[in-house]
Amino acid sequence: MSKIKNVMEMDNAAIFYNGKPVLDKVCCGFRVNAVTGVVGASGSGKTTLLRTLSRLNDRVGGFRVHGQVRLEGHEIYGNGTDVYQLRRRVGMVFQKPVVFPKSIFKNAVFGLKHLAPEMKKEFPQAAERVLREVFLWDEVKDRLHKPAQTLSQGQQQRLAIARTLAVDPEIILMDEPTSSLDPKSSTAIEELIVSLKNRHTLVLVTHHLAQARRVCDDLLFLNEGTVWEQGGCLEMFENPKRKETHEYLSRWNVDEPAV
Amino acid sequence: MKREVVEKSALGVLAILTGTGVLLLLLILGSVIWKGGPALSWEFLFEASSDFGNAGGIYYQTVGTLLLMLGAALISMPIALGTALYLTEYTQSETVKKVLRNLIYSLNAMPTILFGLVGYLFFGVFLNTGVSWLTGMLILAVMILPTLQVSIQEAIEGIPEKYRETGMSLGLDHLAQVRSVIIPHSWHGMITGVLLGLARAAGETAAIMFTATTFSGILLPQSWADPVPTLQTHILVLAQDAVNSAALTKAWGAALILLFIVFILISFSFLLRERLKMEAEL
Amino acid sequence: MAALSVVCAGTIFLYLLRESAPVFFAEGSGFLTRSDWWVGESYGAGSMIFGSFMVTGIALIIILPFALGGAVFTSEFLSPRWRLVIKSVMELLAGVPGIVYGLLGMSMLAVWVKSGFGLIDGNTIFTAGLLLGIMILPTIITLSEDALRSVPGEYRETALALGLTRIEMVWSTVIPQAVPGIIGAIFLGMGRAMGETIAVMLVIGGLDKIPAPWFDVFQAGQSIPSKLGREAAEAIGSGLHWNALMGLGLTLFLVVMTLSMAGNMFLKRVRM
Incomplete structure (x- = not known):
């Protein structure tokens, strides 16, 4: 199956906190320009897996990774990896919308300000471009310099995505980006995710199985601290290979999780 | 019952x-x-003292106190900020943190007269700055270091993790993180620390009485190496040598001004904290 | 940058050690036990050491009821708004410059002590202790209040649910758990009192003598910092007199640092 191009891969990776394994024998890949959903019960290590991909756990004491995690063939935990460059290429959107107590505009170009200070003159265009990409432009174009906290939660989350887009990552990781939003905002984010895969590769952690079914191309099912099954999304919903996968995924239209 | x-x-x-x-x-x-x-009057505030403080005002003493404390805060600020950033952002070693924390607290508990004695030997004699404005500023800067450092560190530690992580996830390096996330979200701690440090420096007598000032006949320092007059030592001299009630009234007047300066600084730190609490509740 | 703070504390200790060494060679342990301080002849620091502990002890005895009562009332019985008021008052009190306390002590407190106890002179060890008590009140109240508040609320609710009155609840559940913190607060307050210079210097009387009998606190005395404040300026760098003063400084340093270490350990601000 080497025709399929994986942008990012984990090869027999194991992740430890203070010597205790959280994930073990993880082998998985993320296809270019696809949305890969990561599902599994609470505590199965979904968030840990996601954070490992952009080395966000470096600051956490006692955190260790064995095995290989590769971005376009390069080991990201190896010596000589520019961790800041890595994080720029692998963006992250958190569960709760995070906006800085600054203006909408400043939030949108927050990363850009440091990564490309020489482009300062082009910031307004860049901000417009990313705000359009997240379908926020028409809502905020008249109040770009108002504090970002005045936006609704859904708008804040879209602004957070715009801020990530502004530094032009190849991969965008999303950790339950809709779990603290109302249904209408969730739908808007879902549409946004689908529209983003033209230019980016997305990894989406979600508890919301119907959502996974709607937006994902591939699926990764975590169970008992390892990747239990992975494959095409519909394929796994309709024809899971393993019993546990079936048990977990079959509820997709039963329990819409309460927001 | x-x-x-x-x-x-x-x-x-x-x-x-x-x-x-x-x-x-x-x-x-x-x-x-x-x-x-x-004792208060326009002349009292804006005239030089004369007749060994028995007559005239406290203009130069007030300016001297302000000069000393501002200088001390300016010197102390970068050191305190550097220490706080080092402890929160750069070092992972628990031992280093523990040792530094211990030392900061010891420094905070140190009797101020010892700062005066050793400060004079170290700065005044060893570094040859003499009895001067500069010596006083350096000594006070060390003395208020814990006040500033603790305040800044608490503010930095209070920054919500989500801001840090967002900065990290965008690929900001240490320096950019400090500039764009840490400092903008902890400036209130710095200001509070500086205000309280200024108040502490303004109220201090023992550490400067024989290191930065001589008791009479001085106006404003013309250079770093000149002694400064201060309100604190002015009150001390008048209190010790007062022979008539007029001189003592002058001492009380100076005390009133000194108390006013200190209370204003502390009250501003209250206001800042209150405003922050309101913002946090938004 | 961080290294600077390390250097500061270390430097103070080393300087004191180096500068005081000659007096310990000259006087031996007598420096700490004898109380004859005649400049140029002999240096015995006994009366200053005695005075320091005495004023600190008096300060504690006088102020503890107010400080602990205040801390309990503020933490357990006041509305958040009033708690903020008390805490702010304490912060302001802590900010009053030592020289202002000294002036107040000299021209008011000493006069009251004099007339109240029928003394010839109001500048006594007792006056200094009383003034110090007032000065360390904010330190002890603030820190003990923090210790009381850090006791988790569930304990209070459990005790109240069992039918205890609020006073009983505080006495039997909150205070026992806050004891280490309160002890820490007292230690730090003692450290403050021990090191205060200017205010004590103005009201203690400035006599290098242990009163006879020793518990007669209505006599003039001397504490280590007040001695340093009076004589350091004239003795700077000059021979054994200076070394003796630095010996006093070293003694003060060791006592205060011990108190502060112990206090911080009880407050769990630092772990050893």
Whole structure:
């Protein structure tokens, strides 16, 4: 199956906190320009897996990774990896919308300000471009310099995505980006995710199985601290290979999780 | 029934004990205003003292105190910020953190007269700065270091993790993280620390009385190496040598001004904290 | 940058050690035990050491009821708004410059002590202790209040649910758990009192003598910092007199640092 191009891969990776394994024998890949959903019960290590991909756990004491995690063939935990460059290429959107107590505009170009200070003159265009990409432009174009906290939660989350887009990552990781939003905002984010895969590769952690079914191309099912099954999304919903996968995924239209 | 009586009377006693603290503040403020008030006048504030403080005003002493404390804060600020950033952002070693924290607290508990003695030997003699403005600033800078450092560190530690992580996830390096996330979200701690540090420096006498100032006949320093007049030492001299009540009234007047400076600084730090609390509740 | 703070504390200790060494060679342990301080002849620091502990002890005895009562009332019985008021008052009190306390002590407190106890002179060890008590009140109240508040609320609710009155609840559940913190607060307050210079210097009387009998606190005395404040300026760098003063400084340093270490350990601000 080497025709399929994986942008990012984990090869027999194991992740430890203070010597205790959280994930073990993880082998998985993320296809270019696809949305890969990561599902599994609470505590199965979904968030840990996601954070490992952009080395966000470096600051956490006692955190260790064995095995290989590769971005376009390069080991990201190896010596000589520019961790800041890595994080720029692998963006992250958190569960709760995070906006800085600054203006909408400043939030949108927050990363850009440091990564490309020489482009300062082009910031307004860049901000417009990313705000359009997240379908926020028409809502905020008249109040770009108002504090970002005045936006609704859904708008804040879209602004957070715009801020990530502004530094032009190849991969965008999303950790339950809709779990603290109302249904209408969730739908808007879902549409946004689908529209983003033209230019980016997305990894989406979600508890919301119907959502996974709607937006994902591939699926990764975590169970008992390892990747239990992975494959095409519909394929796994309709024809899971393993019993546990079936048990977990079959509820997709039963329990819409309460927001 | 008996338990209720115990409860009531115990509460009464506790309330009285607590009220004493408030009364003390009122008593202190009242006394200083009552005794120092009569000394206040335009001339008192803006004239030089004469006749060894028995006549004239406290203009140069006030300016001297302000110069000393501002200088101290300016020197202390970068060191305190550097220490706080190092402890929170750069070092992972628990041992280093523990040792530094211990030292900061020891420095905070150090009797101020020892800062004066050793500060004079180290700066004044060893680094040859003499009895001067510079020596005083350096000594006070060391003295207020813990106040600033603790305040800044608490502010930095109070920054929500989500801001840090967002900065990280965008690929900001350490320096960019400090500039765009840490400092903008902890400036209030720095200002509070500086205000309280200034207040502490303004109120300090023992550390500067024989290191930064000489008792009479000086105006403003013409250079770093000149001594400065200060309100604190002015009051001390008048209090020790007062022969007539006029001189003592001058001392009370100077005390009133000094108390005013200190209380203004502390009150601003209150305001800042209150405003922040309101913002946090938004 | 961080290294600077390390250097500061270390430097103070080393300087004191180096500068005081000659007096310990000259006087031996007598420096700490004898109380004859005649400049140019002999240096015995006994009366200053005695005075320091005495004023600190008096300060504690006088102020503890107010400080602890105040802390309990503020933490357990006041509304958040009033708690903020008390805490702010304490912060202001803590900010009153030592020289202002000294002026107040000299021209008011000493006069009251004099007339109240029928003394010839109001500048006594007792006056200094009383003034110090007032000065360390904010430190002890603030820190003990923090210790009381850090006791988790569930304990209070459990005790109240069992039918205890609020005073009983505080006495039997909150205070026992806050004891280490309160002890820490007292230690730090003692450290403050021990090191205060200017205010004590103005009201203690400035006599290098242990009163006879020793517990007669209505006599003039001397504490280590007040001695340093009076004589350091004239003795700077000059021979054994200076070394003796630095010996006093070293003694003060060791006592205060011990108190502060112990206090911080009880407050769990630092772990050893």
